Amino acid sequence: MVQSQAQEALQQGDYTLAAKNYIEGNGLPQERKQLTDLFVQVNSLNEAQPNPDLCAILGLIALDDNSAFNLDREEALLQCIQWSRQGLQIDPNHGHCYRNAGSALYWLDDWEAAALYYKKADELVPSPVLKIRLFNMQIGELNNQISQVYSLTSRPIERWKPIMQGSSSIIFWRDML
Numbered sequence: 001m002v003q004s005q006a007q008e009a010l011q012q013g014d015y016t017l018a019a020k021n022y023i024e025g026n027g028l029p030q031e032r033k034q035l036t037d038l039f040v041q042v043n044s045l046n047e048a049q050p051n052p053d054l055c056a057i058l059g060l061i062a063l064d065d066n067s068a069f070n071l072d073r074e075e076a077l078l079q080c081i082q083w084s085r086q087g088l089q090i091d092p093n094h095g096h097c098y099r100n101a102g103s104a105l106y107w108l109d110d111w112e113a114a115a116l117y118y119k120k121a122d123e124l125v126p127s128p129v130l131k132i133r134l135f136n137m138q139i140g141e142l143n144n145q146i147s148q149v150y151s152l153t154s155r156p157i158e159r160w161k162p163i164m165q166g167s168s169s170i171i172f173w174r175d176m177l
Contacts, residue, residue, distance in 0.1 A: 002021050002025035002026070002027035003021075003027045003028075003029060005017075005021050005025075005027075006018045006021030006022045006025065006027045007038075009021060010041070010042070010045075015045075015051050015053035015054055015057075016053050018053065018057065019053035019054075019056050019057050019096060022057050022060060023056060023057070023060055023096055028060065028061065028064055028065075032065075032067065032068065035061065035065055035068045036068045036069070038057075038061070038068075039058070039061050039068040039069050042054050042057050042058055042061075043058060043069070046058060046083075046086075050086055050087075050090060051087075051090065052086075052087035052088070052090045052091040052094040052096075052097055053087075053094075053096075054087075055083040055084060055086050055087030055090075055094075055097055056083075056084075056087055056094065056096035056097050056100060058080075058083045059080045059083045059084050059087075059096070059097065059100030059101070059104070060096075060100060062076045062077065062079055062080035062083070062100075062104070063077075063080055063100060063103050063104065063107075073107075074108065077104040077107055077108050078104070078108075080100055080101070080103075080104040081101050081104045081105065083097075083100070084097040084098070084100045084101035084104070084117075085097075085101065088101075093124055094124075095120075095121050095124035095125035096121075096125070098117045098118075098120045098121035098124065099117070099118065099121035099125070099127075099130065101117045102114045102115070102116075102117030102118035102121055102130075105117060106118075106133070106137075111137050111140070111141065114137070115134060115137055118130050118133065118134050119134065122134070
C-alpha cells in the first residue's frame, strides 16, 4: 500500500509525498529487482533536475541496501553523503538529507561529523530514535575517553554501558575495565 502510494506520487512528480512514503512509511521495495528499478528511476529524475526529496530517497537506498547500485558499502555511504549535500544545497532545511548524511557518517565511524548532522536533523524533524542514537554516541565517546585514561593508569576504572530495553527506556550497567 505505502509502496504503491509512493510510486504513484513519484510518477506524478510529487517528490515530497514520494519521499515521505518511502522514508517515513518504510516503503522501499524488498525485492532487489524492484529496488534497483526504483534506484534507476529516481537517479535519472535527480540527474535531470536535482531535487532534495529525490536525494533523500537515493540516500535511503544507499543506507538500506546499497547493492541496488554499488556493492562497495563504503563507496555507497560516501555517495549517500554526496546526495545529501546536493539536497541540502537546494534546501538547507531538509531534515531527511541531514539524517541520511548523519547515518552515512555514523557507519563510516565519523561520529563527530555524524552528530552535527543528526542534531540538525532532530531540530528539523524531531525524532526519539535520533535522540537515543546521539545519547549512545556520547556514552561511547565518554567510554573511549575513560579507556584512554585507563591505559595511562594501572587502576581499574568503572564505566557505564547503555543497553536498550523496550522501545523507550534505557538501562545502564556498570563494568570494570
